[in-house]
Amino acid sequence: MNASAITLLLALPLTAGAVAVLLRYRRALQRTLTWVTLGTVLALSLALLTEVRTGGPLSVDAGGFPRGLAIVLGVDVLSALMLTIGSSMTLVGSVFAALSSEDDHPLFHPLILILWSGVALAFVTADLFNLFVAFEIMLIASYVLLTLRGGARQIRAGVLYVGTNLLASTAFLLGVGLIYGAVGTVNLAAVATAVRTDAGAMAGLTILLVAIVAKASLVPLHGWLPRTYVEAPPVVTAIFSALLTKAGVYVLYRLGSVVLVELDGFLTLMMVLAAVTMVVGVLGAVGGHDMRGILTFHMVSQVGYLVLPLGVWTRGAIVAGLFYLVQYVAVKGALFLAAATVVRLEGTDDLGRLGGLMRTRPWLGVAFLLPALALAGIPPTSGFLGKYLLVRAAFEAEAFWAGATAVVVSLFTLLSMIKIFNGAFWGDAPTDADTTASEPSRAAVTRVRTQAMIAVPLTIGLAALVLGPAAGGLLEVVGDAADALLDPAAYLAEVGR
Amino acid sequence: MSAAIVVGVLAAGGTYLILQRGIVRVALGFVLLGHAATTLLIASGGVGTRAVSFAGAGADAADPLPQAFALTAIVISFGITAFLLALAFRSRDVLGDDDLERGP
Numbered sequence: 211m212n213a214s215a216i217t218l219l220l221a222l223p224l225t226a227g228a229v230a231v232l233l234r235y236r237r238a239l240q241r242t243l244t245w246v247t248l249g250t251v252l253a254l255s256l257a258l259l260t261e262v263r264t265g266g267p268l269s270v271d272a273g274g275f276p277r278g279l280a281i282v283l284g285v286d287v288l289s290a291l292m293l294t295i296g297s298s299m300t301l302v303g304s305v306f307a308a309l310s311s312e313d314d315h316p317l318f319h320p321l322i323l324i325l326w327s328g329v330a331l332a333f334v335t336a337d338l339f340n341l342f343v344a345f346e347i348m349l350i351a352s353y354v355l356l357t358l359r360g361g362a363r364q365i366r367a368g369v370l371y372v373g374t375n376l377l378a379s380t381a382f383l384l385g386v387g388l389i390y391g392a393v394g395t396v397n398l399a400a401v402a403t404a405v406r407t408d409a410g411a412m413a414g415l416t417i418l419l420v421a422i423v424a425k426a427s428l429v430p431l432h433g434w435l436p437r438t439y440v441e442a443p444p445v446v447t448a449i450f451s452a453l454l455t456k457a458g459v460y461v462l463y464r465l466g467s468v469v470l471v472e473l474d475g476f477l478t479l480m481m482v483l484a485a486v487t488m489v490v491g492v493l494g495a496v497g498g499h500d501m502r503g504i505l506t507f508h509m510v511s512q513v514g515y516l517v518l519p520l521g522v523w524t525r526g527a528i529v530a531g532l533f534y535l536v537q538y539v540a541v542k543g544a545l546f547l548a549a550a551t552v553v554r555l556e557g558t559d560d561l562g563r564l565g566g567l568m569r570t571r572p573w574l575g576v577a578f579l580l581p582a583l584a585l586a587g588i589p590p591t592s593g594f595l596g597k598y599l600l601v602r603a604a605f606e607a608e609a610f611w612a613g614a615t616a617v618v619v620s621l622f623t624l625l626s627m628i629k630i631f632n633g634a635f636w637g638d639a640p641t642d643a644d645t646t647a648s649e650p651s652r653a654a655v656t657r658v659r660t661q662a663m664i665a666v667p668l669t670i671g672l673a674a675l676v677l678g679p680a681a682g683g684l685l686e687v688v689g690d691a692a693d694a695l696l697d698p699a700a701y702l703a704e705v706g707r
Numbered sequence: 708m709s710a711a712i713v714v715g716v717l718a719a720g721g722t723y724l725i726l727q728r729g730i731v732r733v734a735l736g737f738v739l740l741g742h743a744a745t746t747l748l749i750a751s752g753g754v755g756t757r758a759v760s761f762a763g764a765g766a767d768a769a770d771p772l773p774q775a776f777a778l779t780a781i782v783i784s785f786g787i788t789a790f791l792l793a794l795a796f797r798s799r800d801v802l803g804d805d806d807l808e809r810g811p
Contacts, residue, residue, distance in 0.1 A: 362801045383744040391751030
């Protein structure tokens with residue numbers, strides 16, 4: 211395959227996003243355009259993944275400018291893997307939005323496409339300033355998606371969300387400026403070599419790291435996430451959970467691979483941050499009282515698991531981390547989609563106002579239970595395998611306390627999943643007085659549509675169940691990605707030539 | 708040196724404003740912080756050389772790349788400022804004020 215497929219990967223969703231704005235009153239066309247575009251992007255990502263696994267990293271100079279002037283877009287196994295899983299979850303999310311009628315806002319589909327363009331750009335760029343632009347594209351789309359309903363709660367959450375992310379972006383920009391002032395380039399490969407000897411560039415990189423930690427929502431810079439994501443439309447929360455913080459985690463892995471892990475103290479810092487993030491996130495989740503509130507706190511907690519390999523940095527740890535990342539994006543998306551189904555059908559996801567759903571909608575219960583077990587890491591799900599590999603890698607690297615923290619946090623994760631299950635699915639149905647407000651939305655959903663909505667998280671849940679025992683193929687792919695991360699010479703040579 | 712002082716003053720003013728409660732003040736604070744970042748980007752290319760780049764460029768031609776960065780950053784911060792002000796406007800409709808802590 212030609213490396214220019216990388217350009218196509220970015221140009222397609224951006225163009226489709228612009229066209230979809232023009233089609234804003236033609237819902238059916240708009241949906242088809244979004245699905246065809248995301249489907250094509252998914253196919254391209256899969257083709258790229260096959261290509262870079264056999265042929266090594268690919269790169270392209272945006273706009274055909276000569277090297278040195280051009281913005282370099284580079285794809286290695288990790289980028290291609292992130293593109294694949296990200297585009298498939300975006301596709302699933304946009305299909306679900308059509309089923310649950312959450313795409314009735316004319317700008318929903320264009321925003322999803324633009325959001326994805328930004329995320330995809332973040333996954334392929336090898337240029338620090340371009341990475342800033344990628345984050346901004348994705349964040350601006352997410353600002354609008356979050357506040358699409360325009361109610362008082364969305365405004366409050368929106369200002370907190372925009373404020374935090376804008377501050378992090380400004381810090382990121384300052385870091386890029388300092389790095390450029392010190393070494394005269396923003397190409398990742400050139401920066402990676404120059405930063406080892408230049409104190410000014412080191413200062414810039416540190417600021418950059420703080421900004422990325424905030425975007426990935428690691429403790430202590432996590433406070434914005436649980437308070438804002440819950441106010442987004444339910445399906446938007448599902449898509450955010452699959453894309454936004456994961457882009458931050460991806461950048462941490464990328465920067466970690468090319469330069470950070472060789473710096474003194476970085477491994478210890480990441481391990482401490484990861485362990486604290488796991489604990490703080492899960493404690494917040496145990497205290498939650500609505501489905502999405504609990505799930506968003508879990509996002510914080512799980513970022514700790516995803517970042518733990520950066521504190522160990524052995525092949526086993528990276529393989530475990532990436533395997534966990536891939537299955538977690540799908541599983542967490544499924545949980546949010548199950549919660550979105552509950553919101554759509556029952557009008558609320560407050561555990562105090564739900565109950566007895568297992569009797570009225572048994573399949574919805576299963577659709578929530580399967581990914582919930584995978585999230586908590588119960589065998590034989592994929593989540594169990596990911597956590598097992600991660601904890602084993604931590605113990606092998608003699609990071610006993612970090613491994614032990616991961617195990618204990620899993621128990622609390624299970625506890626909060628049981629809390630949701632007890633509150634929403636077991637027990638008695640709520641009395642009529644509690645549910646009067648939600649009656650209209652119940653009546654509005656047809657039977658076929660309900661079944662289709664439930665089928666989405668159910669399918670992902672079943673996939674997670676199968677992926678546990680049959681993980682061989684995926685483990686090979688993430689193994690290749692881990693090798694490329696451990697020895698980034700080929701990637702650096704490709705993007706820095 | 709003058710660039711460093713400008714960045715410092717802008718960042719200080721911006722930091723003060725984004726700690727306020729009203730959305731309009733927060734937006735203005737981010738405008739100042741954005742200017743600080745832009746000034747830093749321009750300064751990163753060296754403030755000593757400021758002649759025209761490319762066209763008949765001599766030894767004192769300015770580095771064009773930071774200018775491109777600054778231009779991009781300005782466009783982005785302009786867009787986000789507009790969005791924040793739209794939020795403030797909507798907040799006046801919904802909450803009756805641009806102060807987030809007040810209202811229903």
